[in-house]
Amino acid sequence: MRNAxxxxxxxxxxxxxxxxxxxxxxxxxxxxxxxxxxxxxxxxTVPYDTIEVRGWTPMESGECMVALTGNFTGEKLYYFAFNxxxxxxxxxxxxxxxxxxxxxxxxxxxxxxxxxxxxxxxxAAKKFFWADIKAKTFxxxxxxx
Numbered sequence: 001m002r003n004a005x006x007x008x009x010x011x012x013x014x015x016x017x018x019x020x021x022x023x024x025x026x027x028x029x030x031x032x033x034x035x036x037x038x039x040x041x042x043x044x045t046v047p048y049d050t051i052e053v054r055g056w057t058p059m060e061s062g063e064c065m066v067a068l069t070g071n072f073t074g075e076k077l078y079y080f081a082f083n084x085x086x087x088x089x090x091x092x093x094x095x096x097x098x099x100x101x102x103x104x105x106x107x108x109x110x111x112x113x114x115x116x117x118x119x120x121x122x123x124a125a126k127k128f129f130w131a132d133i134k135a136k137t138f139x140x141x142x143x144x145x
Contacts, residue, residue, distance in 0.1 A: 024136035026068035026077055030059040031141045034083055040067045041078035041097060041128055044109070051115055053097055054107045055080070064139070071136050078128040081142070087126070088142065094127040 030036050039055025057065055059081075067077060078095060081088035098119035100106050108115060117125045131140040 024069070024071045024073075025066045025138075026072055026133055027064050027139040028067040028077065028079060029064040029139060029141035030061055030081075031143045032088070033061050033144045034085075035060055036081040036083050036088060038065075039080045039099060039126075039128075041080075041115075042068050042072065043075055049111055050109055051112060052107065052109050053078075053099060053115060054105075055099065056103075056105055064141075068133075072133045073136055073138075075133050076130040077133055077140060078130045079142070080126045080128045089127065090129050090142075090145075092129065094129050096125040097128045098123040098125050 026042075028038065028040065030038070036059050037056040038059055039053060040057070041051055041053040044050055044052040059065065067079075078097070080097070080099070095112075096117055097115050098117060099108070100122060101124045102122065119125050133140075
C-alpha cells in the first residue's frame, strides 16, 4: 500500500512539473557608454489592448534589466531614455507617449489612444522607440551612435 501511495505521489509530481509554464524574459541593455534613465512600455493584457508605461529605471552603461516577464513573442517593447545631457534619440520611427514631467517614478496604464497626445496637464509627449520581440527569451540593446 505504501509503495502504491509513493507511486501516485511521484506520478502527480511529474505530471504537474511537466505542465508548468516556461519562464520567458525580455531584457533591455544599455550599451551607449553613458548613464540613462529609462521608461519601458508594453502591452500587458490579452487581447493586447492595455499598455503599461513605467519609469524611471536608472541604468549605468553596460547594465541590463528584465523589462518584461512572460511570453511577449511577436509583440513590441517600447522605450524612452534620457540623461542630464538630453533625450536618447534614434533616426527612425517612434510612437509619441504622454508621460509625467515631474521626474518622479510612475506607472500609467491605458489604451494606445489614452496614452498618446494630446497630453494632460503635467505630461509631455516623448519619443518611444520600439523593438520587435522575436523570441520567448529576448535581449534588446541600445548602442551609442
